Amino acid sequence: MPTLSDVAKEANVSKMTVSRVINHPNQVTPELRKIVLEAMHRLNYHPNSAASALASNRTNVVKFVILEDIDTTEPYYMNLLFGIAQGLQKQQFALQLVRDAADVDKGNCDGYIITGARATDSDWLDKLKKPFVLFGENRYGYDFIDTDNKLGDQLATQYAIDRNYQSIIFMGIDEKEPFEYSREAGYINTLQKYKKIPRIFRVANHSRKAQDFITNNWKKFAPDTCFICASDRIAVGVVRAIQEKGGKIPKDFGVIGFDGVFLDQVSNPKLTTIKQPIFELGQSLATMILQKVAQNGAAQGELLMPPELIKRESTR
Known part of the structure; x- marks a missing residue:
């Protein structure tokens, strides 16, 4: 199995640089990050996610908090969940589902993706100690992703x-x-x-x-x-x-x-x-929260993704 030292040698950089690319990618220039990632790919090197999380004082867990009723006959949230899970998996993060706002603080995590938040939820959202992004438009300045x-x-x-x-x-x-x-x-x-x-x-x-x-x-x-x-x-x-x-x-x-x-x-x-684009929305939510975690909670802004008109039988 290739080691961190092997990657450093292949990329002609220090072991510290390789470690930063894995654990703190925002601290490395895009050019240098590309060199190291390409070396990891050539060597088929996969970092130990548990060790990386321990070294960076992280859990590699993101909680997905659903604050609204889920209609079991409609796979809306299943598509969203698959998108989020796939996006998190790329960075070896796990997804934990939370169905009650009272359980948000139970157990540790690195951040939250929250859907179904309403205006009345702003008080407890402001008290969250970990980074979070919302699925759904909001007018309170929180980072969010939604359909346009x-x-x-x-x-x-x-x-x-x-x-x-x-x-x-x-x-x-x-x-x-x-x-x-x-x-x-x-x-x-x-x-x-x-x-x-x-x-x-x-x-x-x-x-x-x-x-x-x-x-x-x-x-x-x-x-x-x-x-x-x-x-x-x-x-x-x-x-x-x-x-x-x-x-x-x-x-x-x-x-x-x-x-x-x-x-x-x-x-x-x-x-x-x-x-x-539900699946793509899920992937984008995962990308945004991981960026926010890596950047120690820095604001990410908003992203509106274009929908598509599907023409079928209910219109002439």
């Missing part, structure tokens, strides 16, 4: 306009959170370009709630209407209600969802949707 929610519903609304639907309605999630505001903004801004009047309704993020709302308000929705939905769950409920009322999809009514993970494909008809 505004762009997503700009794409959806523009597509509905291009399909010549005369009335375009936004079915939002009944939560006062940044991601929802951004999705609404994408819808409103696009309509305003065409001097169309926005119509916005909000329901809980459950298909049954959306279905009941459309059913109970059916007379308000004339044919030639497209519903821009803030989630695929809401979109599925809208589709069911239209079908129950005898509406024709996609001729008279169009439905566009948001997420593109699972429900869009099992819906009948299959949903046109805004697909989030």
Whole structure:
């Protein structure tokens, strides 16, 4: 098995430099880091992650804290988890799942990836002693990664306009959170370009709630209407209600969802949707938290990743 000394000799650098590349890459220039990493690759050298963690006073563990309900029928979080795990594995970090905010401080770790945080969570987030990044937009200055929610519903609304639907309605999630505001903004801004009047309704993020709302308000929705939905769950409920009322999809009514993970494909008809790059978001979250840990908690800023419009059977 090759040793640290072998890598140092191969790269023509000191053992201390090799150690810094492994344990403190931010302290080494990119050029020097590349030389050492290439030498490690040529020799098939893999550092002892346990020893490295001990030497740097780290655990090589990142906690993934989920602060919202997980719908077991929808593999949204499974895709996100796989992305995070793969990103962490590249640096030989382990992932620990936490489902209750009260358990965040139980056991040691090097940092946190947190999803489902709301405005009311800012107090305890400020008290965390380890670096963290959020999955989801926020307006409090915390580092975060998210889908470009505004762009997503700009794409959806523009597509509905291009399909010549005369009335375009936004079915939002009944939560006062940044991601929802951004999705609404994408819808409103696009309509305003065409001097169309926005119509916005909000329901809980459950298909049954959306279905009941459309059913109970059916007379308000004339044919030639497209519903821009803030989630695929809401979109599925809208589709069911239209079908129950005898509406024709996609001729008279169009439905566009948001997420593109699972429900869009099992819906009948299959949903046109805004697909989030969930796996890639997970990988990027892992990269950001590892950078923040390596840089002793230095701010990383924000990253918005572009979604994709997937055209299917629920729009004409």
